[in-house]
Amino acid sequence: MNATRALWLSIMLTLTAAPLAGAQQDAYVPETDPLVLKKLDQWQDWKFGFMMHWGPYSQWGIVESWSICSEDVPWCERPKGISYVDYKKKYEQLPTTFNPTRFDPAKWARAAKDAGMRYVVFTTKHHDGFSMFDTKQTDYRITAANVPFHTNPRANITQEVFGAFRAQGFGIGAYFSKADWHHPDYWAPEWATPDRNVNYDTRKYPERWQRFVDFTHRQIGELTSQYGPLDILWLDAGWVNPRSHPDARAGSGEATWPQDIDMPGLASAVRHNQPGLIIVDRAVGGRYENYRTPEQKVPETELPYPWETCMTLGDSWSYKPGDNYKSAREIVHLLVDVVAKGGNFLLNVGPDANGELPAVALQRMREVGAWMKTNGEAIYASRPIAPYREGKLRFTALKDGTVYAIYPAGNEEQQLPATIILNGVIPAKNATMRILGSPAPLSWRREGKGTAIGIPAAVRKQTVGAYAWTIRISEIRKPPPPTLAGS
Template identity: 25%
Template sequence: MVRFPLLKIAALAGFAGWSFITASAGAQTQASHESAVAAQVSRVQRSTTTAKPFAANWDSLAGYRTPAWFQDAKFGIFIHWGVYSVPAFANEWYSRNMYVAGNKAYEHHIATYGLQSKFGYKDFIPMFRAEHFDANAWVDLFQKAGARYVVPVGEHCDGFAMYASDVTPWNAKAMGPHRDIVGELATATRAHGLRFGVSSHTAEHWWWYGLGRTFDSDVRAMNSTPTNGLPPTSLLYGPASPRNLPAADGTADDRKEPDPDHLERWVPPSQDFLNEWLAKSTEVVDKYHPDFMYFDWWIGQPAFKPMLQQFAAYYYDRGAERHEQPVLTYKQESMPANVATLDIERGKLDTLRLLPWQTDTSVSIHSWGYAEHDEYRTAKSLVHQLVDTVSKNGNLLLNVGPKADGTIPEEARTVLLQIGDWLRVNGESIYGTRPFTVFGEGPTKAAKNATEKNNDIQSYTAQDIRFTASHGTKEPLLYATLLGWPSQSETVIHTLFAGNPYLPGAVCAADLVGGKSNLNFQQRPDGMHVTMPSSTEGLGDIAYVLRIHTHCK
């Protein structure tokens, strides 16, 4: 028997939510959409042909340098929020998986909402009301957590834009909450003195709804003309391409996952889709002037290469016009290392990287968006990841997934505030620092190139120590962060042995940040021996920072 939640019943009652769609969105046709895309792409191409300082080629873009503001910030907040927070089931891939026969989301959807031909993903939009969304309250929480930049998802793979788009009518200003979510967050973030960014996952939209074409669903039945006051559903669900290139025998089973590390084996996007991707991406730049832009992994598909060059040149040149230095991230090998900033999803590096980089992970373990019954990481594990990342010249972008009503889950709020409590005491070892010659020491090792494999959760010991160095301060300082409290009264930092040639001088003093000053210590051939306080009272149970001086008067 199909069961219908009260929320669904309210939405189905004459589809009252659709009656509030803006007239301009409801009237948009395929032709007007194509015209908007063409106009934006033409604007970008004219600009990247003549603008300075960057041109749309890798050689010119190699002049880019990651700005100091990003290297100083260290910690940001990522926000996965969209229509997928309404079903709140399993993870943020619900919009795709509800059309994948055999997937638990497919079965859940039929049991909970009915057949996909009768109730499709688009029908969640009137239920996405965001009635309790308060951008200022969100950013106030993020600032208390210690974040220095905020990055909402502008458009996820589902094709629903969370901003007031002129390119797609399927956006949060025209329907659903009827609010420019990205715009409100941009205003609130900057009012709090933080940097603002936007992420785009539009590249994956090329194939996102492809399996919806294989059975009786509203994806198969999508229309290309306005119907019943709604814009063409093809502008939400299309192109719905298959993913697999035909096999040697001329067949391709799209239910079989193609190799995510060999995107050249996937069906390449059409030029029309690439133009739409460029139009949407640069529209965000024009409307919100983001300090930071994040692209998901599928931009690594070879067909995106010329578009990435055009986008990067356009984005960097617009920043230069405002005397700003923006940050653009890429994953894996999708861009050359010297033209943008590497991002590693739910992973880490096993050593220090000379170029700045970033890892992104989530407070929630199983989903980036809000999902009922998800599990949450501890503040301790996330601070340890932050400390490890910063010691290797990286930043941590930490995700939260708000509920459909605009509230942030209490579990996430608690973790964020606990991280903020630690950073308020120990932030001097994080913000504005640069890596020491050696990132750290201890028995716990990250897997080599532990990327994209959910390898970012590790348990550390008191012998695991991470280093950072002050930057631009009057007195050069070294920070040694212990990722556990030593079981004995003395801890040994082997890296800081007597005569270490990479120290600016002999150690002359050591303090416990937030605790006792002038700790007893000795530098010996086997390391720096430090006598620790007898108790961690007032220091918490997360991590402990030693401030090490080499220029005492």
């Protein structure tokens, strides 16, 4: 690495990761297509997914795309002493040095499988417009002649990722940004680019906007017709939607004009290519947001529609050297909390410039996977059951009536307590119980309105050091049916 590049990288590492951008949402509209409903039910069985933000920006170890957005917010910061115009030119040249020769998607897929993950969502194109697939619609792509990696047998990265994860039995999701800051019909070169939005009035230049809409439909058409079976189309850039904001202020992230990419036409086309495809027009709402995606947070309560927490393992969505990775204990606790509330958990790791997952991230994934090997039956194919949580306990249930009470370990807690009390869940008269990871049956008794479960010392010792413990309850007492008015 030469001195100039080293200095450049050291400056870039001061930048922080941006949130996946959102917008005001319309009300959730339940899906009616039976094929989509069937796929949503399958997706809800998977529970734990793997996401990767990756592109030429990984060479600088910076936030994905956002540093070329001219908004005065922390995640759009650029190094001091360089003009916006010069910075953007340097950023747009990053593909000419992008050569991730250690890219081996089979290793990624094995690591994700060992972590207990069941589906993948890969960034085929982020807001900066660089396509990580062999699109025929633009030369700003991984297979272009000026990209060193284009001669590699694995140059069509999206195809390779999907194939490797499909071989491991994963559900396949394509992340795609509806915005494209490289396209001249989105950020038109005639005018300045003050924010994330299209930089001209789409009502004044409808033909120009239509060219961009057609371009977007063609790219998504390629992904849904040339890359094998897909389960999820995960659309980002929620500000690209039909709404207009007459009172939008500079820096608000809103535009006064609509950015309608014809979601009805797009949905019809992609579901012709991929019947039953789940569409996630995230942060928009309406008919084409089949599930919602709270970002970097877990809702306080269960939600009345399908949903998925998307969250980073570190602080950044994209690769950042020395990132602050969450512990395996924290990831397990988050997963348990999400699943108990009826959601899925999509965990993101950014590969580095060579195409490798960071060593610390891989270690965390192995540690989470070890817990899942013992406790996964309480996670996969589960559904929420009231009261969802009770003190430290979280509850899940299978369709056959089996119920699980999951006890997350406190920071200093190495063993289960000798007795656990249940109040909201009442075991059936002949129910059996055991701790996952131990074959020994547990004794239990009713105490007033609660249930006391005894944990033998041998079981506590056998399961010492777990991130969370799971009690399997074979059957619970069904609540009485509600009394009908007038009966």
